[in-house]
Amino acid sequence: MITGAARGQGRAHAVGLAAEGADVIALDVPAPVDTVPYRLGSREDLDQTVRLVEKYGRRVIAFEADVRDLAAVGEAVTRGVSELGRLDIVLANAGIMNSIGPAGDRDGAFYDAIDVMLTGAWHTLRATAPILVDQGDGGSIVITSSTAGLRGLRTHLEAGSAGYVAAKHGVVGLMRMYANLLAEHSIRVNTVHPTGVDTAMVRNDAFDEFVSEHPGLARSLKNALPKPLLDPEDVTKTILWLVSDDARYVTGTTVPVDAGFCVRT
Numbered sequence: 495m496i497t498g499a500a501r502g503q504g505r506a507h508a509v510g511l512a513a514e515g516a517d518v519i520a521l522d523v524p525a526p527v528d529t530v531p532y533r534l535g536s537r538e539d540l541d542q543t544v545r546l547v548e549k550y551g552r553r554v555i556a557f558e559a560d561v562r563d564l565a566a567v568g569e570a571v572t573r574g575v576s577e578l579g580r581l582d583i584v585l586a587n588a589g590i591m592n593s594i595g596p597a598g599d600r601d602g603a604f605y606d607a608i609d610v611m612l613t614g615a616w617h618t619l620r621a622t623a624p625i626l627v628d629q630g631d632g633g634s635i636v637i638t639s640s641t642a643g644l645r646g647l648r649t650h651l652e653a654g655s656a657g658y659v660a661a662k663h664g665v666v667g668l669m670r671m672y673a674n675l676l677a678e679h680s681i682r683v684n685t686v687h688p689t690g691v692d693t694a695m696v697r698n699d700a701f702d703e704f705v706s707e708h709p710g711l712a713r714s715l716k717n718a719l720p721k722p723l724l725d726p727e728d729v730t731k732t733i734l735w736l737v738s739d740d741a742r743y744v745t746g747t748t749v750p751v752d753a754g755f756c757v758r759t
């Protein structure tokens with residue numbers, strides 16, 4: 495089950511998991527978020543994910559649902575699991591970048607960031623963990639945080655940035671709590687922390703404008719390795735390992751996929 499599966503990293507994870515033999519419950523297409531200055535995932539994007547998964551001969555059930563809506567997430571998971579038979583892997587991946595928008599609704603940007611990326615991740619855990627526990631044979635949950643969940647962003651005190659950093663640190667707390675809570679059921683919970691990834695979240699006019707207005711930000715976002723933006727599939731590969739039996743004793747960890755961003759001096 496993958497949230498934010500219509501495009502970008504979520505789509506890459508859906509395709510990567512399908513290639514490894516998984517059926518997929520794909521969730522995306524949120525209600526509009528006023529403070530986000532670029533287009534979010536659409537029905538057409540979600541349909542494209544469906545087609546790409548089906549190319550691998552796997553089944554996929556796609557839902558238009560918003561992670562801010564616990565009932566909608568719960569219904570999608572319940573229906574998806576009843577159609578596909580079981581649940582093994584949960585990827586709480588949906589996210590927004592609203593630190594870059596017009597300076598208008600700064601407080602709103604903070605609340606939206608928390609609602610989508612912290613409360614939304616919690617909703618995803620709430621809706622899925624009981625199913626994994628009831629099945630009785632383990633499972634793996636990965637929450638997509640960010641390098642902004644391991645260190646602060648050196649940027650202006652824009653409300654969206656504060657919300658992004660707080661939400662991405664917040665999911666680490668959620669992960670650590672659920673890793674403890676679910677360990678006796680052999681359910682593992684980890685976070686991944688990507689550096690910049692080449693998706694629509696950073697490939698849009700608003701992001702370009704924000705970076706050109708704040709040149710210090712561009713400098714502070716540099717990786718140690720000579721690779722400015724990762725491909726979504728680079729994150730998928732780490733997640734494929736984390737959810738596999740090769741990582742069966744890895745739980746409660748924060749896994750950077752950051753091209754050395756966090757150690758760069």
Ligand SMILES: NC(=O)c1ccc[n+]([C@@H]2O[C@H](COP(=O)([O-])OP(=O)(O)OC[C@H]3O[C@@H](n4cnc5c(N)ncnc54)[C@H](O)[C@@H]3O)[C@@H](O)[C@H]2O)c1
Binds near residue numbers: 611
């Ligand atoms: N792109 C980057 O540079 C980068 C870096 C580090 C971490 N991340 C994180 O990676 C994750 C995936 O982002 P991406 O890079 O693929 O960007 P993306 O914008 O291409 O994909 C994010 C998806 O999440 C969906 N989404 C947003 N809010 C939602 C909601 N309320 N309910 C349901 N779906 C919702 C969007 O519609 C979109 O399809 C996010 O959590 C993001 O914060 C991204």
